[in-house]
Amino acid sequence: MSAFGAWLLSWAQSAExxxxxxxRAVEAVGQQETRDWLDVGCGPGLLSRxxxxxxxxxxxxxxxxxxxxxxxxxxxxxxxxxxxxxDGLVAEGAKASVVxxxxxxxxIPNPELVLGQLERLVRPGGLLLVIEAGNGFNWRTGVRALxxxxxxxxxxxxxxxxxxxxxTVDESLFRREKRPFRKIELLEGMAAAWILKSADAR
Numbered sequence: 001m002s003a004f005g006a007w008l009l010s011w012a013q014s015a016e017x018x019x020x021x022x023x024r025a026v027e028a029v030g031q032q033e034t035r036d037w038l039d040v041g042c043g044p045g046l047l048s049r050x051x052x053x054x055x056x057x058x059x060x061x062x063x064x065x066x067x068x069x070x071x072x073x074x075x076x077x078x079x080x081x082x083x084x085x086x087d088g089l090v091a092e093g094a095k096a097s098v099v100x101x102x103x104x105x106x107x108i109p110n111p112e113l114v115l116g117q118l119e120r121l122v123r124p125g126g127l128l129l130v131i132e133a134g135n136g137f138n139w140r141t142g143v144r145a146l147x148x149x150x151x152x153x154x155x156x157x158x159x160x161x162x163x164x165x166x167x168t169v170d171e172s173l174f175r176r177e178k179r180p181f182r183k184i185e186l187l188e189g190m191a192a193a194w195i196l197k198s199a200d201a202r
Contacts, residue, residue: 001064010044010070012160015153019046021186022102025131025193026050028184029098038096038121040086041104045071045079047131052078056098061089086117095123102131105169115173122198129195130181132169136189139165145188 001009012018026047035056039048042060044067052058053076061084062068071081099121105111115130122128142161151157174181174194181194 001066003066003069006044006064006066006070008159009067010074012156013044013046015156015160017151017153017157017187018160019050020152021191022047022131023050024186025102025129025184026054028193028195029127029129031055032097032127034097034123034126036096037098037100038089038094040089040099040101040118040121042071042081043067043103045074045081047100047102048079048081049074049076051098051100052076059096061085086114090117090120094121096121097123097126098129099126100129100131103133103164105130105173106132106164106167111169112173119196119198122196124198126198127195128198129193130174131186131191131193133164133167134185134187134189134192135168135171137161137165137168137187137191141188141190145190150188 037051037056037058039058039060042048042062045060048058048060058079060071060079060081063085065083068081068083099118101118105114108114118128142165145151146154181196184193186192
């Protein structure tokens, strides 16, 4: 990711609509007993900052140095940011009570594999939070929301709609027979959070 790409994503994430639906996802996680949070593919750090405001000790990781530089520049000082890939985290045996990934699965070639890797990072009894554009995110619903005046940050939303419309994650990934993810509708169905509680240690 280039420096311009990191700037553009920082600008897009500054929109009220984007912050609001990520805030709702963080609220859904609630207050876990152990307060460490690992934000994978953190980008400019919006989700990391929101979790830190709720008292979590957050580590944001991204493979892009430009994204990490942007996250550090926007930080309130309560988060740690490091350049690292998911494979490296798994190899190191990294663990956290809450592991999150926002808009990550949609940009990688094997989301099922990556979802499994994310689960391996969650401590026993912890939570995995995944945030993605939902099945209801498309040009028709997006333009209707814009004209209805329901979106605060219209220009950023239009850019997000242009870049992401038609690119959503197959929701069957989260519908497991055993231990399915809990789905939370966000942004009037245009986005969603999926939460999975890790199995407790035996």
